[in-house]
Each structure stands twice: as structure tokens, then as C-alpha cells.
Amino acid sequence: MHPTLLIGLDGATFTILDPLMEDGTMPFLREFVHGGSRAKLMSTPNPLTPPAWITLETGRTPGNHGVFDFIWAEERKSDHYFTLHNFRDIQCETIWSIVSRQNGHVCSLNYPMMAPPPPVAGCIVPGLVSWKHLRRNMHPKGLYDKFKALPGFNARELAWDFDLEKKAETGIPEEEYEHWVEYHIRREQLWFEITCYILKNEPWNLVSILFDGPDKISHMGYRFLDPAVFPKNPTNWEVKIRQLCLEFFRKLDGFMEEIVKIAGPETRVFMASDHGFGPSREVFRVNSWLHSKGYLTWKDLSQLESDKKKTAQRVIDRHFVLLDWKKTTAYARSATSNGIYIRVIGDSCLTGVKPENYESFRDQLITELQDVRDPETGMPIIKDILKKEEAFPGKNNKQAPDLTLVMRDHSFISIMDKKPILYKRPYVEGTHYPAGIFLAKGPGIRQGKIAPRMSIKDVTPCLMYSLGLDIPSDFEGKVPAEIFSENYFSSNPYKIGKETMPVGSGEQLPQAVPLTTDEEKEIYEQFKALGYVE
């Protein structure tokens, strides 16, 4: 197999990277782009980390791999259960397994939902896992102890830091922005060192490291990073924070340079992001709007005993919906899904819309949503409304929202009971945009090529082609021929091979584990820190 390296850059966008390449902040990346090919990489219909990275890892769209959000949820008669997604929820085979069963060695570093890790030939170090569970969620056994022996290894910083995210609950104070950026520089350094160790000490054919710092820095610091948004007359503090953000990208550039150097000149190197980034200026409070239209009723807390009322209010304040289910026909369950769920009467749902009225109900909802306008300008605020079967076709789309909203500035929705329904932010924040990045360099790759837009589902067949393996016939993307030299591509035609293997538990949806209020809080705090919720 041809050695192949994938560097994942969570949330990376050319809007930010191009100026950083031009101004000398990222000289390695600039050289990489000049010596290789680039393309915009379009994300999944809802450009969000779990569905997008899982699409890249499986070559399948969310309607088939079954992941649409960070959380998995289910209505059970009169209550609502949810839990965090994990690897067992992915309904399609990942590239790590596909390559592994063809006698390749793979290393997957810091990818979300890779815990509990699959038993591949190679290494899995999952992302989005607490340090307390990192050891048991690494594959193979003993890998953690190898890392622990490395100078400077710090599991608490490498993993997701719940305590630090808790501090961000009420927004990061100005004096902590510096600490926040430095923390992410240190984290990227740790992942960099692990990647170097893997490249030097473990057998590999396909190595992939996901640097998630670009996403975290962009959520917090988009207004400091995008030249189009950065103030023309910045304060000293704004200049300082911008410099810190640039320092993050400067360091990242150095880490990538070293990784590519260690991988060697024969290695074909790809870079990809799960989504892009852009400015967000407003928030649509969709549940408040649904309430105003009579589709949703908030739970009446006035009749509750004092202590229960306090508990209930805390749940509401922490963003998770607390509804009167008997009087609710449509609701949004998470900000990150950007979706509306319609409650259809059935086995697990005792009240709601009758099945025979579902289509007409949904069409009416779409018509009304299309008419939601900015009260200041009269302009529609929703750019597109995607039906479940259109946005997420496939046999595993049960968890997908009935309607996915694409806001005019790609903002995440709010699900809270707050007014006004359209909230204007006091300053620009970063949010996920559909166009991410794709870069390639190495043997057989065209130099200086700007390729047409690609889809994130094209990356998986591209990696398989680079490795010299057949493309599974059920992959939904295509090999991007444009990025390869004509000579290489014609002398190395790709082959379509057998379908991927079914996953062991593919027929079974995950067991709902109700989260405690503490856990709800933790998840909420993470989302809040990342700007997913108000």
C-alpha cells in the first residue's frame, strides 16, 4: 500500500487560512498548497463535527451511517431520553476497518466517536473522551502506557477537559482568552508529539491525526481571525488576542511541517476539514417561535413544589427542552442538529400528529417557516428548509430531524424559551459554514491545481485510491481525478471492489441511557463553550 497521511483540521476554512498563508503566519501550508492541489470541501447537509467526520471515515452519508448530532435521543411514551453517541452507533464500516482487514496498518488519532475503539490492525486514540477514560478507550492495549512514558505526556490536557469547559459556562472572560488559546496550543502540541511517536515507532500505511483546535479557536475568536470582520481600529486587547490566535496557527503550521517531514517524501499527504467557518450575527430561537405558533407548549412549572421547580428551571436554563409533551407537536431538541422534530403518534409517542396527517402538517410548517422574517428588514432569515428524506436519504435516518433549517448566516438555532425570537448578537461569533478545505500533495498529485468543489464523502475513496486499494462499491463519493496528474491517473486506474462489511450491531439502534442532570450540564457547558448554544 502506498503510505498515506491525512491531517484533519476541524473547522478549517480558506477564509481564514488564505490570509494566514499570505501574511507569512503559515509558510509551510503556503508551500504545501503551491506544490499540490486544493479544493473547497462541502460538508454534510448540517455541517457538524460528528456527521461530517463520520462521513469522511465511512464514505457514506449520514442517512446511511446514522449519525446526525452529538447526542442520540429517543422519546419513550411520556419522557425524553438521550445520551452521547459513541462508536457503536456508527452503522457503516469505517476506513480504519476496511484498510485493516486488507492487511493494512492504520492509525486514527483524535477522531470523535472512536470510543470504544474497534479492533483494527494499528492504533486508535479517540477524541472527545475524558482523560479518566482514555486508557481503556485506546487500542491496542498497552498504547496508553507507551504514551505515558513519553516526556511531557499529559493525559488531562490531551483529552477533553471538562473542568476547563465548565469555566466557560458563562462565557470566557476577556482575561481568560489568552489562557484558552495557550491551552489549545499545548493540546495540539501533545497530539503532535503522539503523531510523531506513531509515525516513528508503529507500522502504518494510513495515519490520520485530527487537530481540533482550529474549530475551538474559531468559535471563540472568529472576529479576531477573519480580516473582513476584525475591527479597522482595534483596541489593544483585540490586537493582542488576534496575535494569540495567529500564534496558534503558526504553531500548528510548524507541527504539520514536522509531521509531513517525518512521514517522508514518498507519503501522499491529504488535509481536510469537516466544515468551514464564517460569521454569525443572529440566533433564531426556534422553540420560542414554535410556541408562538401553537406547536409547542412549555412545561408549566407553577404547580410544582418549590424544590422541583428549581430543578426544572435549572434544566431549562441549561438548554435542554422541558416541554408539555401532550401539547407539543413539533420541537427542536438540540441546537447543534439545527432541526425540528415532528411528534407522530406511534408506539413510543402517545400524543402528537396522526401519521396520516404528517405530510400536510410538515408542509404547513415549512410554509410558515419560510415566512419567518427579520423584523428590521423584512427579509427571510431561513435560507433553506430540508426535508428528512431529501437531506438524509438512507436506511438509517431514523434519528434525523424531520426538517433541517439552513439559516441565512448558517447560525446554530437556539432551543431556549427566550425572547426576542430573532436575537441579534452584540458582536460577531464564529459558526459552521458548509465549505471546508481539501488539500493534497505528494507523488502523483498535481501541482498548483485548484480543483472543483468536492464533497466530504469524496475523501474516503480518495484515500483508498491513494493506498492502492479498491473502492468499495457502496461508497457514495468519487475519486477526485482532477487532483491527480493525468499520467498518474491514467496509468493507475481505480477499481471498484466489493461492498463494505456490515457492522456487527448494524441492525440495532443504541440503548438509550438517560443522562443525569450533572451530565446534561457538562454537555451543555461544552456546547456553550463552543458557541453552539446561547
Place this chain on the structure above:
Amino acid sequence: MEENENFETAGREDILAGIIEVVEDLTQDWDLEFEGAINAETGLVGDLDFESIDIVEFVVAIEQYFKKRGLPFEELLMEEGRYVDEIKIKDTVDFLFKHLHG
């Protein structure tokens, strides 16, 4: 009883041993103040400082070890519609004994 064996006929002692193995594996890096051996009376929250995210990992680890997915863990974690404050190892033994044999 070794991992990878069939637990559908496992007795309480085998289940207890399995749970203790899982919990010891989960907590080995936690720098806990808890002293002594984990046993049936050990409380996940009171003795081992489990937080809610640890319970989620515990559920996954138990299902992996005992090779059974989709166990109705809400029966263990909730009581009369409310979340329990403590889960003893022995509670988990009872729960698994009931459902592994089901």
C-alpha cells in the same frame, strides 16, 4: 470466569468478579482516596467518585465485558422516575443477574 466467555449462565460471583474487573480497569488512573479492595458494598459515587460521564462509560464497559448490548440500564439508574444518588456494585450484580439470564 474469563472475559469472552458466555455470561448467560453466569452466577452472581462470576458477575461480581466481572464488574469489579471493569471498575478497576476504569478507575486505575484516577488517583482515588478510596482505600481497600472494591467489593459488593462499594459505591460508585460515594466511594469511587463517579461522575455522570463516568456512569455512561461504565455502562458501555459493562455491555462490552458481558457482551450484551441494549440492557435496560434505566432500571439501574432510575427509581420512580428519578435518578438514583448511588449505585452499589451489588446493585449492578442484581441488575445483570436478572438481565443476562433473560
